[in-house]
Amino acid sequence: MKRAKRLYILLGALAVLSAAAVGVVKTEHHKEKIKNSDEIILEIPQDSVSALSWENESESLSFHKGEDGTWTYDKDGNFPVSTDKMQELLKPFEQFGVSFVIDDVDDYGQYGLDHPVCTIHLETADKSYDVRLGNFSNMDSERYVSIGDGKVYLVKDDPLNYFNAGLKDMLNRDKVPALDKVTDIRFTGPETYEVVYSEDSKASYSSADVYFKRDGENLLPLDPKLVNAYIKTLQNLNLSDYASYYVSDEEWGTYGLDAPELTIEADYTSKNKDKEQTSGTFTLSISRDPKEKKKAEKEKEENEKDEEITAYARVNGSHIAYKLSSGDYKALMAMKYDDLRHKEVFWADAEDITGIDISLEGNDYSLTSKGGKKDRTWYYQEEKLDMADLKSALEGLKADSFTQEEPKQKEEIRLTVHLENEVTPQVSLAFYRYDGSHCLAQADGKTVSLVPRSQVVDLTEAVNAIVLGNAK
Numbered sequence: 001m002k003r004a005k006r007l008y009i010l011l012g013a014l015a016v017l018s019a020a021a022v023g024v025v026k027t028e029h030h031k032e033k034i035k036n037s038d039e040i041i042l043e044i045p046q047d048s049v050s051a052l053s054w055e056n057e058s059e060s061l062s063f064h065k066g067e068d069g070t071w072t073y074d075k076d077g078n079f080p081v082s083t084d085k086m087q088e089l090l091k092p093f094e095q096f097g098v099s100f101v102i103d104d105v106d107d108y109g110q111y112g113l114d115h116p117v118c119t120i121h122l123e124t125a126d127k128s129y130d131v132r133l134g135n136f137s138n139m140d141s142e143r144y145v146s147i148g149d150g151k152v153y154l155v156k157d158d159p160l161n162y163f164n165a166g167l168k169d170m171l172n173r174d175k176v177p178a179l180d181k182v183t184d185i186r187f188t189g190p191e192t193y194e195v196v197y198s199e200d201s202k203a204s205y206s207s208a209d210v211y212f213k214r215d216g217e218n219l220l221p222l223d224p225k226l227v228n229a230y231i232k233t234l235q236n237l238n239l240s241d242y243a244s245y246y247v248s249d250e251e252w253g254t255y256g257l258d259a260p261e262l263t264i265e266a267d268y269t270s271k272n273k274d275k276e277q278t279s280g281t282f283t284l285s286i287s288r289d290p291k292e293k294k295k296a297e298k299e300k301e302e303n304e305k306d307e308e309i310t311a312y313a314r315v316n317g318s319h320i321a322y323k324l325s326s327g328d329y330k331a332l333m334a335m336k337y338d339d340l341r342h343k344e345v346f347w348a349d350a351e352d353i354t355g356i357d358i359s360l361e362g363n364d365y366s367l368t369s370k371g372g373k374k375d376r377t378w379y380y381q382e383e384k385l386d387m388a389d390l391k392s393a394l395e396g397l398k399a400d401s402f403t404q405e406e407p408k409q410k411e412e413i414r415l416t417v418h419l420e421n422e423v424t425p426q427v428s429l430a431f432y433r434y435d436g437s438h439c440l441a442q443a444d445g446k447t448v449s450l451v452p453r454s455q456v457v458d459l460t461e462a463v464n465a466i467v468l469g470n471a472k
Helices: 002-031 083-093 224-235 249-255 290-299 326-333 388-395 453-469
Strands: 034-036 040-042 051-055 060-065 071-073 100-102 118-123 128-137 142-146 152-155 181-188 193-197 211-215 218-221 242-244 262-271 277-288 311-315 321-324 353-360 363-370 377-380 411-419 426-433 438-443 446-452
Touching (some): 051 083, 224 262, 242 249, 249 321, 277 326, 311 326, 321 326, 388 453, 411 453, 446 453
Antiparallel strands (some): 100 152, 128 142, 193 211, 242 321, 262 277, 311 321
């Protein structure tokens, strides 16, 4: 009996080993079915596809193409589908190539294809295709794919890189044109006025000034750096998020865009890759969320710099209501004349200055120069000068705020700056006491701004260093 029992045990062990050996053989046989390949397994011309749908781990989307070639979202015909995005999704299947092929697959589960991470369905007039995406092979850095032909493939161009797309990725967003040169900006909002571009207006003593506020027959110079920064905000406008992809005419009030806080119309010209010039008008309307704005006005928080703001935008006549970031909203609302004008009291190029007459504490001084812009030499009472500190102090006079108040207190210092400029040969600047922290600045007899008193002190000290240091 004991011998028989041992025999049974040995036979059982042999059976287990035999089964394992068979498994190894099968595995070895299965491994031999994997082979390199440069086969093109699908060739589907984009124009032939009439329907496309996919289901990934987050959502399921389906689209069809009409006879006019326009794509439509099956769940909502009002959704504006991006043709460019559809072409991007279909492009991999024009010539869908592989690098490895596995024949005669029995177990799709080991490749993650029993529960695919994404299933893509394409239809043409005479055929339909199902592409299933399985696991990602870290060893080969490629995706396992099946197309229903009994095989499994490894592909280098992973379709999941494209088909992770959600509905918002399919939106045909409005595009901000290349604002290479903006020739006119019309603001309708907190201030309604026009900004014009002119390279030779003779309306400023600085040749760098090319943007002006139209004020009747007059042109008021604007700071080109500030205007260009504003245009850059327009150019880089973030339209990636939207509140609604279709707003009817009756619904714009929900976003405050039935009567926008601000409408911007920018006439522009731009050049394409072939250097062909195009022109047009870009229109943007923006508003703060009506409920939020009403609450802010009630709580008097409108001017809180760090306040988070919910705002919306409409581009041209689009039916899309875009969400604006707080930063973009605040930057776009900073469009008033005082926002875009020069903050400097005097902004001419220092090389254009040929002389300065100064009145300080009842005394008059004259600084003169000889030579041209590049080799100008300065003098006071025939003594050569180093003008660096005075020019720096003059350039440093910048407005904290703008005002039209008339001076009521003592004049601190007055300068007449002579320029190498036929249109504006001289500019008169005067600074008056205002309070403990500010002086009132005038240019050519007109009040322009309040400047920090410390800046005026720097100017007077620079003048004293010259006239007292060089006194005979």
